[in-house]
Amino acid sequence: MFAQLPERQMHWVRWILTIGWLLVIASLFYDPWTAALTEPDHPWSPLRISGECVQVQGNCLVEQPYPLGATLFWGAIVPSGILILLVFGHELWRRICPLSFLSQIPRALGWQRQFKRENKKTGKVRYELAKVKSDSWLGRNYSYVQFGWLFVGLCGRILFFNADRLILGLWLLFTIAAAIAVGYFYGGKSWCQYFCPMAPVQTIFSEPRGLLGSKAHVSEQRITQSMCRTVLPDGNEQSACVACQSPCFDIDSERTYWDELNKPEESLIRYGYVGLVIGYFVYYYLYAGNWNYYFSGIWNRDPNQLAALMNPGLYVFGNVINIPKLFAVPLVLGGSTAIGYIIGKFIEKRAKSYSRQHHAMNPDTVRHRIFAICTFGIFNFFFFFAGRPLLRLTPLWVQFGFDVSIVFLSTLWLQQTWRRNPDLYSRESLASRFRKQLEKLQLDVSQFLEGRSLDDLHANEVYVLAKVLPGFTREKRHEAYKGVVREALEEGYVNTSSSLEVLQQMRQELGIPDDEHREVLEELGIEDAELLNPHHQRTLENQIRLSGYQKSLERLMRLQQRQPDLATFDPSQQDSATIRSLRREYSITQQEEDWISSGFAPEVGEVQKAEVLLARLSEWVACDRAFSHLTLHEHQAVLTLLRESVQRKQELIVRSLLETLTTLQDNPNAIAIAQSLKQRSPQLVADYLNREHWQNHLHPEIVQSLTQPEEPLTNSLEFSTQETLSYLEILLQHYNPLVKAAALYLIAQLDSERVQTIAPELRYESHPLIRETAEQLLSLPPSPPLTAFPTLEKLVYLFNSDFFHRIQTETLMALGDRAEVKTYSTGDVITEAGDTCRELLLLLEGDASIHYQLADGVRVERLHPGQTLDELEVLTHSNSENTIIADSEKTRILAISVDAFDDLLDHDPDFARRILELESQQLQRLVKSGQGRIQGT
Numbered sequence: 001m002f003a004q005l006p007e008r009q010m011h012w013v014r015w016i017l018t019i020g021w022l023l024v025i026a027s028l029f030y031d032p033w034t035a036a037l038t039e040p041d042h043p044w045s046p047l048r049i050s051g052e053c054v055q056v057q058g059n060c061l062v063e064q065p066y067p068l069g070a071t072l073f074w075g076a077i078v079p080s081g082i083l084i085l086l087v088f089g090h091e092l093w094r095r096i097c098p099l100s101f102l103s104q105i106p107r108a109l110g111w112q113r114q115f116k117r118e119n120k121k122t123g124k125v126r127y128e129l130a131k132v133k134s135d136s137w138l139g140r141n142y143s144y145v146q147f148g149w150l151f152v153g154l155c156g157r158i159l160f161f162n163a164d165r166l167i168l169g170l171w172l173l174f175t176i177a178a179a180i181a182v183g184y185f186y187g188g189k190s191w192c193q194y195f196c197p198m199a200p201v202q203t204i205f206s207e208p209r210g211l212l213g214s215k216a217h218v219s220e221q222r223i224t225q226s227m228c229r230t231v232l233p234d235g236n237e238q239s240a241c242v243a244c245q246s247p248c249f250d251i252d253s254e255r256t257y258w259d260e261l262n263k264p265e266e267s268l269i270r271y272g273y274v275g276l277v278i279g280y281f282v283y284y285y286l287y288a289g290n291w292n293y294y295f296s297g298i299w300n301r302d303p304n305q306l307a308a309l310m311n312p313g314l315y316v317f318g319n320v321i322n323i324p325k326l327f328a329v330p331l332v333l334g335g336s337t338a339i340g341y342i343i344g345k346f347i348e349k350r351a352k353s354y355s356r357q358h359h360a361m362n363p364d365t366v367r368h369r370i371f372a373i374c375t376f377g378i379f380n381f382f383f384f385f386a387g388r389p390l391l392r393l394t395p396l397w398v399q400f401g402f403d404v405s406i407v408f409l410s411t412l413w414l415q416q417t418w419r420r421n422p423d424l425y426s427r428e429s430l431a432s433r434f435r436k437q438l439e440k441l442q443l444d445v446s447q448f449l450e451g452r453s454l455d456d457l458h459a460n461e462v463y464v465l466a467k468v469l470p471g472f473t474r475e476k477r478h479e480a481y482k483g484v485v486r487e488a489l490e491e492g493y494v495n496t497s498s499s500l501e502v503l504q505q506m507r508q509e510l511g512i513p514d515d516e517h518r519e520v521l522e523e524l525g526i527e528d529a530e531l532l533n534p535h536h537q538r539t540l541e542n543q544i545r546l547s548g549y550q551k552s553l554e555r556l557m558r559l560q561q562r563q564p565d566l567a568t569f570d571p572s573q574q575d576s577a578t579i580r581s582l583r584r585e586y587s588i589t590q591q592e593e594d595w596i597s598s599g600f601a602p603e604v605g606e607v608q609k610a611e612v613l614l615a616r617l618s619e620w621v622a623c624d625r626a627f628s629h630l631t632l633h634e635h636q637a638v639l640t641l642l643r644e645s646v647q648r649k650q651e652l653i654v655r656s657l658l659e660t661l662t663t664l665q666d667n668p669n670a671i672a673i674a675q676s677l678k679q680r681s682p683q684l685v686a687d688y689l690n691r692e693h694w695q696n697h698l699h700p701e702i703v704q705s706l707t708q709p710e711e712p713l714t715n716s717l718e719f720s721t722q723e724t725l726s727y728l729e730i731l732l733q734h735y736n737p738l739v740k741a742a743a744l745y746l747i748a749q750l751d752s753e754r755v756q757t758i759a760p761e762l763r764y765e766s767h768p769l770i771r772e773t774a775e776q777l778l779s780l781p782p783s784p785p786l787t788a789f790p791t792l793e794k795l796v797y798l799f800n801s802d803f804f805h806r807i808q809t810e811t812l813m814a815l816g817d818r819a820e821v822k823t824y825s826t827g828d829v830i831t832e833a834g835d836t837c838r839e840l841l842l843l844l845e846g847d848a849s850i851h852y853q854l855a856d857g858v859r860v861e862r863l864h865p866g867q868t869l870d871e872l873e874v875l876t877h878s879n880s881e882n883t884i885i886a887d888s889e890k891t892r893i894l895a896i897s898v899d900a901f902d903d904l905l906d907h908d909p910d911f912a913r914r915i916l917e918l919e920s921q922q923l924q925r926l927v928k929s930g931q932g933r934i935q936g937t
């Protein structure tokens, strides 16, 4: 709600609040005026001293007129902070907090600690902003530091500065000085993120979000919640994020909440806080022996607070317990914090075990709900006490209205928070990304939305819409899904290994098999290898930081009009004071500078990318040729499978290169790239140019260069066994387990000793096919035949069959599990005309013939390996129209029962769709051949 309030206005609000707060602090040191309002004989002030006897440990406290600074601070300012956090969320609090504002003074003045970095090659010196490293002691333990500081602050209140205005003023000034010092030592909002004692309180009341807080993960805005921002002279706002923490509470509090939900410090903070707050208020009773001491508010005007430090700190049931207050306070508050923590952990454990036994909900949701109850409970408990001494001075109806409002607001918050869970967050977040991809596809969705826009749709509705959209073909679905995966990888929301699991729910909604996800990763890896680099840690915060820097540079260049054409601008070569200061401000490293430079000169980046792709294409072309090794010739079926996967790599690279050429147009390097491409892969280039409309998008000279006849790059050299082996070993890294297992099998054919060193490691692979193949290789004699690997053999032949060609590997595996190999001898009848078709047949080995009974006799056709039979009859459950007879001594047939086939069709919509496509192609062929025959007669 407050996230989008203009920063300029908020800046003024911050100034006003900060000045107000500084005045309150100043009044703690010097205030000759407000004490008059508390004089016992003041004619109208509700704050005047009543003369009532407030007992502490059995004795009436003596009251004197007092200045109001401390009363205001503890009685109104602090409680209103908690109320704001729960109702409006951190996104308002962090934008108006005076302490946060003051911590930014060093940044505003440009006085921030920097590290000198010298490029050893060029000797260039650059300065980088200091930030708290996530793996430093502070980066790992800041939650404990903040909670410890909060604990010390609450003990300090009771002991030193509830009433002693001088100490309170000094404490507040010390805190301000500390915030400014942190602002100097570390960039961003490091004070708020790593030090501020209010931060744990903010997370407790504002996570997953405040009652009126915004949902950053579905927002269309680039600047979300209380994210750091600056105002440009034209009034637009721009991110000023330097990625001081990841995940950042200010960017998306709910993401931070779910990310950190299971960290041990979360239980300490949330359960411990409940105990600490209860202990804090109960201590007043334990100290004075009655509640009147607290509710009268006399504790924040006691002129002898410091003098009581060594007095007895506890008075229980009329008995003085002789522990000095100085020790009693930390003992009571520490004890209650520990009890809160222990009870919280105990309840959580019991609730999780109950939930496990009754399969009620997942442990994260259990924890989340206990946290929500804690927040709800402690919020109401807090407001039963906090601010009450002042509130009691108001009419009864005001007090009643306040209490009802607190219960009402916190109940609404609980109701909103109760429904949240990590899956829902992830679902909404992914649906929002998917919605953006749908928008990019520019499909006509208006007829389905009845006046609503895509942005108005809930997560479920977006997926339902995708299912019914007529133009949302399999290709478009692939494109949209790929866009989501790319964005999620760029933001570090997923990485290569976690993406399969995190996006699982979305794939289920869209009917995308896991294999397609792997294909998408493969495609993305070709388009941008950096995206899948496991050593490149990506985070949303870093992405925001870099884009903020990039935008600042663009603006700067436009303003200065030094470079009307940004494409020729290379920031790494620039060294003006402003650019240096921008680099410092956004903490830009040399590597990032280079990366951003390539963004300013996309063509340079594209040429570099093309060179990398050409080198990789050469590798895969060589790999393809290496498969011509003589020893492998007798393993054609396995070889075909591997060749397909290598050719797919080549296709992807060629496609990516053609896309690069469309970007480069008449760039001087484009012709050379086109020629290299043509030399390396003439056939694929010709196929693409004929099949798709590349010619319309490429520059005419490029088209000419790609289409003119030219000698392909030939390599007459035979590949040695070692070279062939090295290419096969590359395929052991392939994402597809079938390709991996096939490569392993061929390695065993080439070098049985080598396979004995590779296979033991692969026995622990997660995929059963690879484990099984590796174990069989270790137990079989050298160069075993494919028949010794029943699962692999079935999959290889299914893959090579015309009917199942290019079906997802998972589906092939499911078919393989349901298939059976049958062996026949010469003359055996495999199926007979008139029999009900119970099986779909695929010839693996040997010969067989099909005997068609025609009106004028019998027509015999040979069945060739890889051909499927009776697929139409299996689909329609009809009778066989021909007889199939085995023609060789060992004829092996792979049989898939009609029930297994139907079962798979029912459970795999993608398979069903594919079969439908195949069958319609088959029918078209039949119809055409029928027409041909009729015309021929």
Ligand code: SF4
Pocket: 188, 189, 190, 193, 226, 227, 228, 240, 241, 242, 243, 244, 245, 246, 248, 249, 250, 251, 541
């Ligand atoms: S991560 Fe960025 S947005 Fe978040 S506090 Fe740090 S600088 Fe500000």
